[in-house]
Amino acid sequence: MSNDSAPSRRGFLTGALATGGAVAAARASAQAPDPAITELQPWMQYLGDGVDARPYGSPSRFESHVIRRNVEWLTADPVSSVNFTPLHELDGIITPNGLCFERHHAGIAEVDPSAHRLMINGLVDKPLVFTMQDLMRFPRENRVYFLECAANSGMEWAGAQLNGCQYTHGMIHNVQYTGIPLRLLLEEAGVKTNGKWIMPEGADASAMTRSIPIEKAMDDCLVAFKMNGEALRPEQGYPVRLVVPGWEGNMWIKWLRRIEVGDQPWHHREETSKYTDLLDNGIARRFTWEMDAKSVITSPSPQAPILHSRGPTVLTGVAWSGRGTIPRVDVTLDGGKNWHEARISGPSFDKSMHRFYFEFDWDGTPLLLQSRAHDSTGYVQPTKNALRDVRGENSIYHNNGIQTWLVDERGEAENVEIS
Amino acid sequence: MSRFLKVLVPATAGTAGLLTLSYIMAGHFVTETPPSPQAVFVTAANAQGNAAPEPALSPQPPVPATARDGGYGLGREALAEEIAAWDIDIRPDGQGLPAGSGDVWTGEEVFVEKCAACHGDFGEAVGRWPQLAGGMGTLERKDPVKTIGSYWPYLSTVWDYVNRAMPFGDAQSLTPDEVYAITAYLLYLNNVVEDDFELSDESFAGIEMPNAEGFKPDDRPETELAAFAGDVCMQGCKDDVRITMRAAVLDVTPGSDTPDTDVAQDTVEVESSAEPEPADDENAARTDAADEASADQRPDPELAAAGARVFKKCSACHQVGDGAKHRSGPQLNGIVGRSAGTVEGFRYSSAMEEAGANGLAWDHETLAAFLADPRGYIKGTKMAFSGLRSADDIAAITAFLEAQGD
Incomplete structure (x- = not known):
């Protein structure tokens, strides 16, 4: 499993060019017939696999470089670590299940659904236990x-560090969940009037916990068991996880086994020693739940260089906000001297990823690419320096600053910061 | 219905109209399938043509799942014993603490035995594992050191976390008294208490953490949201642009040509987490059947494969195979047949080195005895693992290690 995604992608495409003739030259002046056309390819001649040869389908072997990757030096051990979604290889708004980034605190719990229970206890009229079968009988x-x-982009607070949007922005995925409104389960147990907080807890060996205010729990949280139509993947909390729309991923407790209702927050490890944002005056913000509006250009980017010469070029990226939708994304090709409104294509859902495009004719000169998201509350994605002015460089979390890619004459891209 | 939408939507002025439309339709045709947000959007996008991008506001879901009066009657009432088994959380006010106590000296013993392999004898941390002590007065400087003493606001968080998730890979194995003792030792390491201190459910309330006042609520609504909103410049916004920093200078990206991890660790601020590893299903490889454990010469491939699964329990601290390196435990290539405590470059406990000097070599028998009860077999070993309970697991892991060769 190689880590050299940009080279392999380039190698793959140049390999294709070698058989197909140089693309730039091909259209203007094809000297020789294209063997991709004139020669009989094996797949044109011989039979392929029948049905059931691939009972659970996988991507083409030519896409084997499209994988989650980690940054080994980030953490002490892979069982308590993170890897990154290959955003630069994806399009549209949905992240395929096998490419959704992973973050575990005690590795992947392999939970047997027949031995899994969800308990609701604490300040409720009647503490309840549900089996998975029970849960399947609630409306979805x-x-x-x-x-x-x-912590997405958390490595970039002190400056440009990692070359590739997979690493700078890949701790994100966008999924259609099927689940039960948490409100229905809480109402089934009957929340007492002094029940102001809930504490979901995971069944893995970290027994992950977070405190969530009851208003959010009753608003749009889901207890989800399907992602993109199929069962949750084990690494995403199979058989059941909490969905806390727009709020930081650490709160979306995986392998959800218990929800306690209380009258005050618990201040557990993941909301005190971690996931608090230290400012440069030594004071830390806590309970910074909402994810600010953010965007990134996924192509061109360091792992997705421009592989053609001048002429029609597709710039694309993703944008999202924890406070609503993304009605608008601006992009610049010249480091922010001039901006253009990008074109959003695909569904615009509340607290969901949006896909944007900007098509332009590249003239072969260097580019300084940025994107700037506007969300439905009127918030505009700030520059990294504007964020640093407020927070300093020590806060690790919630870095939603504007990302810059430098594209050189060869089409290669690099993570940079600019004045 | 979808045709109906296609006719109507282009005539609808804006997104608000769309929203209203789908709600009206959902209300009118309660027995029919409501229009999907996706369908609404696609028609809207077509209608927009080349106009300014203005994605449709698609309400999701169109028809919410509703509660039923008197509830659904699903699930069953939780028994008191069941709640007691799972409800282990502790709050800052001490709610949830079980009766018990532990002093600093006991805590040191337990900590050195069960925690120090990752956190160091004095909470100073091994490798990238979390540092638990020190760091006072560093929160305002570059590269702050966030420890229990310098950062954590509540003592209850320590107790709760140690109790629910530690030791790494053996969660919820500590007795309440051990957790009290470890917590007392951590307070001592952070100069919060003296060495004669005993922590108990009763003395707990008297402890205030040094950084208790170091937190404030999320103030982004006041400090950022308004500042980061409003009109933006679109044309002629800057005269010139300079590149002020380049990632290629650091070159810490995986797969880049000259990785330099030293630079990376010094320069990059990132959450370094040390949380527990997964305990494999204890019963997975446990059968009462066979004790053909002593594979005589070549390890049985099937047994070795089973051992690879068992090895997950060890892989937090040990590597084996091509390119294996020392981590908090030594790399294990070629361990079967080797003298104990002799791999170069690893700092063994003196107990392990002595055992090797006194002639201990690792074979099926000695490995089995060690793995069944590491600290019983070699008193003073740094290995924090509590041991494999199943003889099958031990046989499998031995076969696996043997198959790795040198």
Whole structure:
């Protein structure tokens, strides 16, 4: 499993060029007939696999470089670590299940659904236990949400570090969940009037916990068991996880086994020692739940260089906000001297990823690419320096600053910061 | 219905109209399938043509799932014993603490035995594992050191976390008294208490953490939301643009040509987490059947494969195979047949080195005895693992290690 995504992608495409003739030259002056056309390819001649040869389908072997990747030096151990969604290889708004980034605190719990229970206890009229079969009898809803780790882009606070949007922005995925409104389960148990907070808890060996105010729990949270139509993947909390739309991913407790109702927050590890945002005066913000509006250009980007010469070029990226939708994304090709409104294509859901495009004719000169998201509350994605002015460089979490890619004459891109 | 939408939507002025439309339709045709947000959007996008991008506001879901009067009657009442088994959380006011106590000296013993392999004897941390002590007065400087003493606001968080998730890979194995003792030792390491201190459910309330006042609620609504809103410049916004920093200078991206991890660790601020590893299903490889454990020469491939699964329990601290390196435990290539405590470059406990000097070599028998009860077999070993309970697991893991060769 190689890590050299940009080279392999380039190698793959140049390999294709070698058989197909140089693309730039091909249209203007094809000297020789294209063997991709004139020669009989094996797949044109011989039979392929029949049905059932691939009972659970996988991507083409030519896409084997499209994988989650981690940054080994980030963490002490892979069982308590994170890997990254290959945003630069994806399009549209939905993240395929096998490419959704992973963040575990105690590895992937392999939970047997027949031995899984969800308990609701604490300040409720009647503490309840549900089996998975019980849960399947509640009304369900289908909704698309992004999940972003609060530490996404956290390595970039002190400056440009990692070359590739997979690493700078890949702690995010966007999935359609099928689940039960949490409100229905809480109402089934009957929340007492002094029940102001809930504490979901995971069944893995970290027994992950977070405190969530009851208003959010009753608003749009889901207890989800399907992602993009199929069962949750084990690494995403199979058989059941909490969905906390628009709020930091750490709160979306996986392998959900218990929800306690209380009258005050618990201040557990993941909301005190972690997931608090230290400012440069030494004071830390806590309970910074909402994810600010953010965007990134996924192509061109360091792992997705421009592989053609001058002429028609597709710039694309994703944008999202924990406070609503994204009605508008601006892009610049010249480091912010001039901006253009990008074109959003695909569904615009509340607290979901949006896909944008900007098509232009590249003249072969260097580019300084940025994107700037506007969300439905009127908030505009700030520059990294504007964020640093407010927060300093120590807060790790909630870095939603504007990302810059430098594209050189060869089409290669690099993560940079600019004045 | 979808045709109906296609006719109507282009005539509808804006997104608000769309929203109203789908709600009206949902209300009118209660027995019919409501229009999907996706369908609404697609028609809207077509209608927009080349106009300014203005994505449709698609309500999701169109028809919410509703509660039923008197509830659904699903699930069953939780028994008191069941709640007691799972409800282990502790709050800052001490709610949830079980009766018990532990002092600093006991805590040191337990900590050195069960925690120090990752956190260091004095909470100073091994490798990238979390540092638990020190760091006072660093929160305002570059590269702050956030420890229990310098950062954590509540003592209850320590107790709760140690109790629910530690030791790494053996969660919820500590007794309440051990958790009290470890917590007392951590307070001592952070100069919050003296060495004669005993922590109990009763003395708990008297402890205030040094950084208790170091937190404030999320103030982004006041400090950022308005400041980061409003009109933006679109044309001629800057005269010139300079590149002020380039990621290629650091070159810490995986797969880049000259990785330099030292630079990375010094320069990059990131959450370094040390949380527990998964305990494999204890019963997975446990059968009462066979004790053909002592594979005589070549390890049985099937047994070795089973051992690879068991090895997950060890992989937090040990590597084996091509390119294996020392981590908090030594790399294990070629361990079967080798003298104990002799791999170069690893700092063993003196107990392990002595055992090797006194002639201990790892074979099926000695490995089995060690793995069944590491700290019983070699008193003073740094290995924090509590041991494999199943003889099958031990046989499998031995076969697996043997198959790795040198």
